[in-house]
Amino acid sequence: MNEIVLKTEKLAYVYSDGTPFRRVAIDDVSIEIEKGELVGIIGHTGSGKSTLIQHFNGLLKQTEGTVYVKGKDIWANKSDIRQVRFTVGLCFQYPEYQLFEETVAKDIAFGPVNMGLGKEEVDRRVRQAISFVGLDSSYLDKSPFDLSGGEKRRVAIAGVMAMEPEILVLDEPCAGLDPKGRDTILELIKQYREKTGSTVIIISHSMEDVAKLATKVLVMNKGRVVAYGNVDEVYSRHNELVEMGLNIPQITSLFVRLKEKGYNVRTNIYSVEEGRKELLSILKGGREND
Amino acid sequence: MIKDITIGQYFPGNSFVHKLDPRAKLIITVLFMVLIFMCKNFYSLAFMLVLLAAAIAVSKVPFKMFFKSLKPIVPIVIFTTILNIFYVTGGTVLFSWRFITISTKGIFTALFMAVRIVALIISSSLLTYTTTPTMLTDGLERLLSPLNKLHIQVHTLAMIMTLALRFIPTLIEEVDKIMNAQKARGADLESGNILQRAKALVPILVPLFVSSIRRAYELAFAMECRCYSGGEGRTRMKKMKFGLNESVTVLLSVVSIAAVVLINNLFGKII
Numbered sequence: 001m002n003e004i005v006l007k008t009e010k011l012a013y014v015y016s017d018g019t020p021f022r023r024v025a026i027d028d029v030s031i032e033i034e035k036g037e038l039v040g041i042i043g044h045t046g047s048g049k050s051t052l053i054q055h056f057n058g059l060l061k062q063t064e065g066t067v068y069v070k071g072k073d074i075w076a077n078k079s080d081i082r083q084v085r086f087t088v089g090l091c092f093q094y095p096e097y098q099l100f101e102e103t104v105a106k107d108i109a110f111g112p113v114n115m116g117l118g119k120e121e122v123d124r125r126v127r128q129a130i131s132f133v134g135l136d137s138s139y140l141d142k143s144p145f146d147l148s149g150g151e152k153r154r155v156a157i158a159g160v161m162a163m164e165p166e167i168l169v170l171d172e173p174c175a176g177l178d179p180k181g182r183d184t185i186l187e188l189i190k191q192y193r194e195k196t197g198s199t200v201i202i203i204s205h206s207m208e209d210v211a212k213l214a215t216k217v218l219v220m221n222k223g224r225v226v227a228y229g230n231v232d233e234v235y236s237r238h239n240e241l242v243e244m245g246l247n248i249p250q251i252t253s254l255f256v257r258l259k260e261k262g263y264n265v266r267t268n269i270y271s272v273e274e275g276r277k278e279l280l281s282i283l284k285g286g287r288e289n290d
Numbered sequence: 291m292i293k294d295i296t297i298g299q300y301f302p303g304n305s306f307v308h309k310l311d312p313r314a315k316l317i318i319t320v321l322f323m324v325l326i327f328m329c330k331n332f333y334s335l336a337f338m339l340v341l342l343a344a345a346i347a348v349s350k351v352p353f354k355m356f357f358k359s360l361k362p363i364v365p366i367v368i369f370t371t372i373l374n375i376f377y378v379t380g381g382t383v384l385f386s387w388r389f390i391t392i393s394t395k396g397i398f399t400a401l402f403m404a405v406r407i408v409a410l411i412i413s414s415s416l417l418t419y420t421t422t423p424t425m426l427t428d429g430l431e432r433l434l435s436p437l438n439k440l441h442i443q444v445h446t447l448a449m450i451m452t453l454a455l456r457f458i459p460t461l462i463e464e465v466d467k468i469m470n471a472q473k474a475r476g477a478d479l480e481s482g483n484i485l486q487r488a489k490a491l492v493p494i495l496v497p498l499f500v501s502s503i504r505r506a507y508e509l510a511f512a513m514e515c516r517c518y519s520g521g522e523g524r525t526r527m528k529k530m531k532f533g534l535n536e537s538v539t540v541l542l543s544v545v546s547i548a549a550v551v552l553i554n555n556l557f558g559k560i561i
């Protein structure tokens with residue numbers, strides 16, 4: 001088994017405690033994430049996904065429980081919390097609204113400069129980060145406010161990648177993008193993980209995307225973890241997922257229905273391509289029941 | 291810290307005070323503020339405070355809420371109290387050492403000022419807790435509508451106020467989000483000297499301005515799409531009614547002017 005880089009123990013967080021607006025956002029969350037894994041977090045809006053990940057780098061301090069990053073309780077020493085933020089890079093939803101510098105290069109450098117790195121190292125990281133997000137270095141001197149929406153998003157993600165965090169956490173990185181922009185971002189994230197070997201945690205609404213990308217899936221519902229395991233394990237509980245208001249991929253539900261009708265098909269099909277192969281093999285080989 | 295701001299916060303309810311026409315409430319609140327400054331002895335001051343307490347009791351807004359609204363002004367109260375104690379002279383001298391003199395009048399003035407400021411805040415909080423921002427600005431707009439004759443665009447001003455109040459919570463939320471995003475990139479907002487701290491605000495203020503301007507454009511656009519073209523000829527969805535309840539309460543407030551003047555003269559002025 002690989003090293004466990006991130007672990008939470010009985011994590012709970014309550015918003016506006018002690019007021020009439022009190023709300024338990026997450027409760028009793030205990031998970032372990034191994035090095036190099038790509039974990040997809042899915043769940044209904046308001047299920048506590050964003051709240052959970054803000055605990056990973058100490059932006060929120062849990063009401064109860066403990067967060068361990070590389071085996072250390074992140075709140076053991078309060079003054080080390082900034083260090084934790086460099087180890088666990090967090091990219092918020094709609095990160096393009098955090099851009100503020102005159103040039104793309106300066107904006108991406110914000111994180112590395114805060115880490116106290118030297119000029120040359122900062123420069124190297126900026127160049128590397130911009131290539132990670134698939135933009136060429138001609139972008140570096142542009143103003144971030146002159147870019148298109150998708151480009152801004154990529155620059156903002158590069159700003160987090162430039163810190164070279166061992167764990168990269170992204171909150172709905174594809175929210176509000178067109179299908180092509182979405183695919184680009186997902187592909188870039190996948191490549192980033194392959195190139196750097198870092199652990200990646202990604203919140204997504206799309207069960208298709210998660211199935212394609214993730215090595216593990218974490219399902220949240222009403223502030224609790226209801227399933228955590230590899231893609232096949234979790235998606236095989238499709239009935240529960242649908243009950244929670246999560247849409248399993250259309251192609252998967254097609255095969256689930258076929259199976260229910262008595263056809264002998266696999267149900268762990270997440271892409272149209274896989275589905276095509278499975279159908280063809282059935283049509284040719286006649287694996288039909290009876 | 292930033293979430294403690296209670297300006298423009300509405301505390302839902304269904305009391306007599308909540309239901310009163312906002313124009314009546316505005317008039318009464320202004321009257322109250324003038325009267326609390328007209329009080330010249332403890333009896334008239336007590337009289338006004340009893341009226342305020344009665345209004346709070348009727349409104350059913352928990353007393354806790356008023357403490358919350360007082361928190362930010364504690365330093366101001368302390369500062370004016372100290373200033374008054376040392377600077378106001380008159381009456382009998384209680385204490386004197388070199389250039390420092392403390393007199394009875396100084397102490398009374400300090401006490402009165404402190405009570406007045408607190409009453410001022412509490413009464414305006416009562417107004418905002420029991421009146422939605424839209425009702426408030428609507429009421430204000432109508433009270434001030436005679437100013438239209440002087441070519442002052444009362445409607446525009448009221449609309450600006452409504453929008454400003456509406457966007458306070460949005461802005462607070464936005465600041466929170468941006469701060470978190472920059473903290474995630476290692477921004478250090480808590481340490482350093484004044485200059486460093488001011489510089490650390492840039493990564494927060496720039497995105498805040500950018501998004502506020504964007505929001506303003508979007509809002510203007512959405513308003514135009516719904517044919518908004520200023521106050522002229524605009525009708526209202528909610529009719530305001532200045533009925534019996536309103537007339538009686540305003541009348542009673544006017545009567546209390548006479549009461550305060552009477553009590554002031556009857557028992558002698560001490561400041």
Ligand SMILES: Nc1ncnc2c1ncn2[C@@H]1O[C@H](COP(=O)(O)OP(=O)(O)O)[C@@H](O)[C@H]1O
Pocket residue numbers: 015016023024025043044045046047048049050051052
């Ligand atoms: N800043 C906040 N203040 C109060 N409640 C909040 C705040 N942020 C989120 N919540 C509440 O916590 C719950 C979980 O929210 P969130 O973690 O944003 O869910 P998700 O990211 O899965 O949509 C929601 O019910 C939401 O209303």
Ligand SMILES: [Mg+2]
Pocket residue numbers: 049050051093171
């Ligand atoms: Mg969220």
